[in-house]
Amino acid sequence: MSVYKWLDERLDLDRLNKKFLRKAFPVHHSFFLGEITLFSFITLVLTGIFLTFGYEPSSRLVKHAGEQLPAAYVSVLYIDSLPFGRVLRSVHHWAAHIMVAAAFLHMLRILISGAYKKPREINWLLGLALLGATVVTAFIGYSLPFDAFSVTATQIGYGIGKSIPYIGDWVAQVMFGGEYPTLHSIPRLYSLHVLWLPLLLMALIGVHMLIMIKQKHTQPKYAEEVAPGKILGVPLAPMQLSVMTLLFLLYLGVLFIIGGAIIAHPIEVYGPPTTSTPALKPDWYFLWIYGILQIIPSSWKIPLPFGAEITSEFIGGVLIPGILGLIAVLLPFLDNRKTKMRYVELPSHHPMRTSVTVGLLFFFFVATFAGWKQELNLSVGVLWMMLIFVPITAWLVTYVLMRQIYGPRE
Ligand code: HEM
Structure with a gap:
């Protein structure tokens, strides 16, 4: 008896095959952006598991080469000293950049093709939550090496979180374990980075994919001309899965070349945290918020009842991104249609x-x-x-x- 038949008798594989594996996937390069985001997430989880074997989530001072240094910082030096350790850490870092960029471009594709409209409003909203959770996870990742760069960058984020009127202290407590950097900050940030946020991302991605399979993709424009009213595409198994496997291998190849050639975040260059603040800029995806903060005068303050106030940090770091986020949330309800959308616009x-x-x-x-x-x-x-x-x-x-x-x- 073949393995397939043996499994089919127990798991009813034929039904699964008909229900899911025959789903038609449209053939168009722009549909690969969501997949590249997915590949990045898988790569981040796998390389992240490797990093947890060597990383120590603590900012307590330990003796290293005659110096008193934070344990987290020393553990990253240890990871770098392992065979392929530095390359895998670098790959983890670049995969995070690619995930943020691919998720953003994927969102742009959905936006300019109108794919957020009925019936895909829920997936648009889930996508926004995914983009937000991805960026927060990447930001927290920066705090973990506990070098001069990461402490300063995290302090900027801490200041923004704390500036939220009324709930700022609570946000600081939940995310940073109190006034950053305390001894409680790194364990808290570590737990968010390796457990809670990846679990949230996994759950959101799972529902995002299920809804996408249930609703089917929007069809590329050529499908309307070639076979109007029909779903055009290649079946998930074996064709789409083969294409995705090839694309994933290509992605990994390119990523390892980049990761090996350009070592990301060399912590010995930044050094352990010091009392002076190093001149640094956040990553490209935060630079627009940093830029807005640069041009809002710190004198911009609006008093609120019960001693709270709106500060320049809140305006640049929370209010402006928040307004843009709100517009994105409302978009599918403001610009919608009565009938279900079938073809991309x-x-x-x-x-x-x-x-x-x-x-x-x-x-x-x-x-x-x-x-x-x-x-x-x-x-x-x-x-x-x-x-x-x-x-x-x-x-x-x-x-x-x-x-x-x-x-x-x-
Ligand atoms: C961050 C993690 C994300 C992952 C892993 C992911 C993954 C995917 C994949 C693989 C697809 C099917 C292929 C494609 O259409 O490109 C898809 C479709 C879709 N995604 Fe995402 N996505 C993410 C974020 C987002 C974002 C930020 C948005 C928008 C705010 C979004 C909205 C949608 C919509 C509406 C569809 C259906 C598109 C259609 O049928 O044409 N997703 N997603």
């Missing part, structure tokens, strides 16, 4: 949505640019003008060009 047919997206991207670019305020020697006034007028100009120019080229379609 072409960005060129929706000049308003596409041009607003371009304007927003320019907002992120200019805010990121403001992160180099000191180095570029630009005044706050000039940066404010740029932050307001460049995105508006980009939006208008894109809108007018699209209407001119493609004509009115919306």
